[in-house]
Amino acid sequence: MNYAIIVAGGTGSRMNADIPKQFLSLKGMPVMMHTLLAFHKSQSSPCIIVVLHKDMHDYWSALCETYRFDIPHTLVTGGDSRFSSVKNGIEAIKSMHANLSNSLIAVHDAARPLVTPALIDRTYEQASNTGTAALAVRSINSVRIVSGNGLKNNACRRETVYLMQTPQTFNGAVLSDAYEQPEHEMYTDDASVVEKKGYPISIIDGDTRNIKITFPEDLRIAAILLETID
Numbered sequence: 001m002n003y004a005i006i007v008a009g010g011t012g013s014r015m016n017a018d019i020p021k022q023f024l025s026l027k028g029m030p031v032m033m034h035t036l037l038a039f040h041k042s043q044s045s046p047c048i049i050v051v052l053h054k055d056m057h058d059y060w061s062a063l064c065e066t067y068r069f070d071i072p073h074t075l076v077t078g079g080d081s082r083f084s085s086v087k088n089g090i091e092a093i094k095s096m097h098a099n100l101s102n103s104l105i106a107v108h109d110a111a112r113p114l115v116t117p118a119l120i121d122r123t124y125e126q127a128s129n130t131g132t133a134a135l136a137v138r139s140i141n142s143v144r145i146v147s148g149n150g151l152k153n154n155a156c157r158r159e160t161v162y163l164m165q166t167p168q169t170f171n172g173a174v175l176s177d178a179y180e181q182p183e184h185e186m187y188t189d190d191a192s193v194v195e196k197k198g199y200p201i202s203i204i205d206g207d208t209r210n211i212k213i214t215f216p217e218d219l220r221i222a223a224i225l226l227e228t229i230d
């Protein structure tokens with residue numbers, strides 16, 4: 001069984017808008033509806049879990065009515081951090097599916113609405129073979145590593161640097177086991193949590209257009225990029 005945890009529990013502080021960025025309009029539809037549509041259209045056809053802040057459940061339900069958005073999904077309450085929101089999503093799946101070792105779970109940022117069904121399917125396929133699959137793109141810029149108090153920095157080979165995207169997809173038992181660990185500031189994505197438990201991460205090619213909406217300009221860029229995606 002395939003599952004997708006769409007994390008939409010953030011407040012979007014860097015976007016500085018009146019509502020969290022996942023509800024802002026992108027080409028006539030809220031950002032996170034684009035995200036859910038991509039998962040719904042994917043051949044992996046996952047059972048979709050949407051993680052939302054408790055204060056936004058009614059707002060989302062009203063949006064779904066307004067937009068006649070009827071893609072089936074289960075609503076789960078988010079936590080104070082991305083880590084705890086993912087953990088709540090995993091708990092919800094555990095309550096539906098006793099043996100997670102025969103499941104695959106993708107974790108995806110609601111704020112990445114340009115993900116395509118093809119990219120999503122690639123992660124499920126890889127994770128079914130190796131247990132882990134994380135989308136990433138190579139840096140197109142030169143890279144320097146800053147250390148100490150920021151005064152020291154050194155060039156590094158840019159072909160060794162990958163910028164992580166989502167979805168990141170895992171065998172359900174592997175992801176669940178990894179999220180038993182206490183939260184740590186190093187855990188900025190799911191691959192970092194799973195890796196800490198000793199599982200190797202399979203990196204697969206993402207797409208530079210699969211951007212995360214973070215700042216106001218990203219919404220305008222996403223509208224343009226959307227035209228290039230079929």
Ligand SMILES: Nc1ccn([C@@H]2O[C@H](COP(=O)(O)OP(=O)(O)OP(=O)(O)O)[C@@H](O)[C@H]2O)c(=O)n1
Nearest residue numbers: 007008009010011012013014080081085110111
């Ligand atoms: N407590 C949280 C924090 C983040 N997220 C989700 O994790 C994804 C990536 O996080 P980010 O882009 O940092 O979103 P925000 O935390 O909302 O943004 P900001 O850091 O600017 O406040 C987003 O889809 C966001 O909704 C979440 O589900 N629960």
Ligand SMILES: C[C@](O)(CO)[C@H](O)COP(=O)(O)O
Nearest residue numbers: 082109164165166188189212
């Ligand atoms: C998970 C993620 O999108 C991978 O690039 C990213 O780490 C989220 O970071 P944020 O600080 O929560 O925006």
